[in-house]
Amino acid sequence: MARTARELLERTAGNLAPGPHANRLLPLIARGAAQRSTLAALALEQGQVIPADRRAFLHLAERPDTGPECAAFFTGLAESEALALDRLAAYADACGCGAEAARAAYQPLAGCQSYPAYIAWLAMNGSPAEVALALTADFAAWGGYCTTIAEALRHHYDFADEACGFFDLFAEPGPELGQRALAAVREGLDTGRLDEDRAHRQGRLLQTCETSFWHALWEEDQRVP
Known part of the structure; x- marks a missing residue:
């Protein structure tokens, strides 16, 4: 049975939702038990991830096989x-x-940098609409993590609002992101450039890289006496 773009987004996000124990570091941060050195490592790893992801999104937006709706989606992500x-x-x-x-x-952790490495692979090899679908499913988990971290930073680590702004940004994404994702997936379906099974595999690998990111930081946290 053919699915609408909205149904496909919801189904993919549901199927790829991480389990409650996928992120080992999150409970430590949530109760204020994570080392401050781990919080610093999180900042430094993100300092590596963000520029790499931005370049990958811009590449996806500018590829000749990227339709206008997908281009708008990836341009918005880059911004x-x-x-x-x-x-x-x-x-x-x-x-x-x-x-x-x-x-x-700082020496980046391979487990953390597997995420931007796979994003770069998708930017070179993935179908733009399929990448948009896989990314949107992953963003749902990332947004939930950011909500928890922002709250913990304020309540357990006494971080000011400005210092929590990075996590606030992803915890409450604007409605335009969802609208652009919907339009990008619809464009892929309408043009026959979206294979659901392939997008699901890509989304699963993204989730695995996401888990690897947090697990690598958790391992570092456990090494601190």
């Missing part, structure tokens, strides 16, 4: 990443790792 990078600076400063020297000295 959001630029805003996120600005907000990340306040969070990094609050974690004590905002200085250029701290960023230069």
Whole structure:
């Protein structure tokens, strides 16, 4: 049975929703038990992820096989990443790792950087509409994580609102993101450029990379005495 774009988005997000214990670090942050050095590592890893993802989204928007609705979706994502990078600076400063020297000295974790690596692979090899569907499913989990982290930073770590702005941005995405995702998926269906099974595989791999990101940080947190 043919599905509408909205049904496909909802079905994919539901099928790919992570389990309650997929993110081992989140419960530690939620109760204020994560090391502050781990919060700093989160900032430094995101400082690597965001620029890479932004370039990948711009590439997807500019590919010759990208339709106008998909292009609008990826352009919007790239603009959001630029805003996120600005907000990340306040969070990094609050974690004590905002200085250029701290960023230069930091050694990124392979488990964290598998996510932008796969985004880059999708930008080169994926069908734009399928990538849009896979990404939108992953964003649902990421937004929930950001909601929990923003609340914990305020209540357990005494972070000011400005320092939480990075997580607030993703915790409450604007309605235009959902509208653009819907239009991009509809365009893929209308043009025959969206294979549901392939998009599901891509979304599953994205979720695995997402889990790897948080697990790598959790492992680092456990090493701190």
